[in-house]
Amino acid sequence: MESRNKIVIVPFDFTDVAECAVNHAAGLAKHQGWAVQLLHIINRDTRALLNVYKVTDELVKERLQEKIEEYSNKYGVPFSFEAKEGSIFTDIGKTAEDVGASFIVMGTHGKQGIQHIFGSYAHKVITSTRIPFIIVQKREYRDGYNRILIPIDDTLESRQKIKWAIYIAKQFDATIHVKAMFLNDELYKAKIRAVLNKVVEVFEKNGVKYEAEIVPETGSFAKQVIDYARKIDADMLLVMTNTDSSIVPNFILNPWDEQIIFNDAFIPVMAINPREINITVVGL
Known part of the structure; x- marks a missing residue:
């Protein structure tokens, strides 16, 4: 991972979901030897x-202390805290970048809840x-993220x-x-098989435990992913935004990524916005 401060930021508003975010941030920080900063x-x-x-x-500030x-x-x-005037739309990310945070852990009530809280x-x-x-x-945090589920399609930002x-x-021996x-299109089939084969090759070269398969074309892909996550009792889902030069700040969520983030199984989701990271990976 690129050189950053060993800090996890938690947007904090004294709610139950913020407490849950603290629980995950503390578990991650303890595992990694990091610190947590509450951001109000x-x-x-x-x-x-x-x-x-x-x-x-x-x-x-007394309550935060x-x-x-x-x-x-x-x-x-x-733990430390920062309380500041600002906008949640810009100042959560800006503060995290200013302190060089490694992660932001944020609690939500699901899609409706987060829309109520954040607009x-x-x-x-x-x-x-x-x-x-x-x-x-x-x-709540369950002693690590030991089963990680990644949904992919042919638009995978693979590296x-x-x-x-x-x-x-x-980090977690996961x-x-x-x-x-899967889509019933010959060109797409070839592309997704090539993507999956490359992913498997990289995992094997890096000694990572994995299971990989193509989902049959039946119903909602997001629903299939969430159902499978329940089946394996996944600890984390991982999605990635796409770049889009027509909007600011140039990141968007795919529709099925958004469904996965606000999944009704309450499984934590790591959402990555594109950036180069200094991690040595054989085959990439």
Whole structure:
């Protein structure tokens, strides 16, 4: 992994899903020997509520201080916090980049919940930075990410996505499960088989445990992926945004990626925005 500070950022608003994100961030940080920073963004809506209930900034910081002391004692991991005025759409990613964070771990209630909390453009938060997000819902950290599921199609940004999968797998001695989308088109069939063969070759050269298969063309690919994730009791799903020069900040989510991120099995999802990473991978 490229040289970055050993910090995990958690957007924190004192909710249950933020607590769940803290749980995952602490587990990851403890495993890696990192620290966790809570990030509390005070936007216009938050400021209005604070004013209504006459809650001062000092009181918010006191509560955050209490939380980091509680979490440090509970998880045995260094915690700090930052409270700042700003926008969740830009300042989560910007703050993470400013401190050189390795990951952002964010809690959600699922698609409806995150849209309620973050507005109708929730994906802007996830796609606002090159730093990878781990999106969690109700499911707590379970002693590592030991079964990782990657859905792929012929648009796979293979070099970076596979590098990240191998990096996570090696950290946790995980098995990577690859599910490739199948379409009844001869050109597509040839392309997806070539992609899958290359992925398998790279896994074998790098000594990574894996299982790989092409999914039959029946029904929703996202649903098949989520159903399979349930079957293997996956600890993490891994998706990657695509670049799109017509929008800012140039990252978008595929429709089935979005369904997977907000999956109803509550499985954590690592969402990667394209960037080169300094991980040595044989065959890439």
